Amino acid sequence: METLLGLFEAARWAPSAFNAQPWRFVYARRGTPAFERFVAALVPGNQAWARGAAALVAVVSQEVLTLPGQSAPAPFPSHSFDAGAAWAQLALQAYLWGWSTHAIGGFDAKLAREALALPDHHHVEVFVAIGRQGDPAGLPDWARAREKPSDRRPLADLVREGSFAG
Numbered sequence: 001m002e003t004l005l006g007l008f009e010a011a012r013w014a015p016s017a018f019n020a021q022p023w024r025f026v027y028a029r030r031g032t033p034a035f036e037r038f039v040a041a042l043v044p045g046n047q048a049w050a051r052g053a054a055a056l057v058a059v060v061s062q063e064v065l066t067l068p069g070q071s072a073p074a075p076f077p078s079h080s081f082d083a084g085a086a087w088a089q090l091a092l093q094a095y096l097w098g099w100s101t102h103a104i105g106g107f108d109a110k111l112a113r114e115a116l117a118l119p120d121h122h123h124v125e126v127f128v129a130i131g132r133q134g135d136p137a138g139l140p141d142w143a144r145a146r147e148k149p150s151d152r153r154p155l156a157d158l159v160r161e162g163s164f165a166g
């Protein structure tokens with residue numbers, strides 16, 4: 001629990017537009033009824049490996065909120081972007097402490113909503129599996145085949161000076 005709280009502490013210091021902090025986290029530890037509900041919301045391919053995690057965390061963003069100085073709630077355009085920054089900070093802190101994290105976008109939105117008792121105007125961005133690196137031998141064949149370092153596009157594909165035409 002201390003570790004999880006430390007990870008949320010890292011996440012909560014992420015920057016956000018107007019410092020609105022539109023991220024929310026709902027956690028479930030393995031062996032609890034909530035964990036089973038979270039697992040059941042995942043698509044079967046993700047259930048196969050994610051059920052071995054020590055904890056699952058739902059990263060939720062608030063789509064509509066009342067900004068400081070405003071009197072009424074309004075759609076908040078950067079809710080997903082800001083929640084993404086928070087998740088990245090959580091993942092980096094976990095890595096520094098020797099834990100693995102794996103974001104999971106493959107879930108049933110309706111089941112996730114029910115599992116979390118999600119309030120209106122909230123959006124489930126991802127579930128995050130958190131745990132110690134396991135032995136790939138325990139994985140199904142298709143999942144074991146993925147267990148190799150992943151690459152990234154070169155900077156030349158990603159970066160332009162001035163405009164896309166540049």
Ligand SMILES: Cc1cc2nc3c(=O)[nH]c(=O)nc-3n(C[C@H](O)[C@H](O)[C@H](O)COP(=O)(O)O)c2cc1C
Pocket residue numbers: 046102103104105106107126150151
């Ligand atoms: C928003 C998001 C959704 C993802 N959804 C899934 C998923 O449903 N299942 C899965 O196995 N991995 C999922 N991933 C993990 C990515 O596939 C993984 O981060 C990517 O392939 C790069 O691999 P690496 O993080 O090991 O470098 C997701 C990652 C993100 C950021």
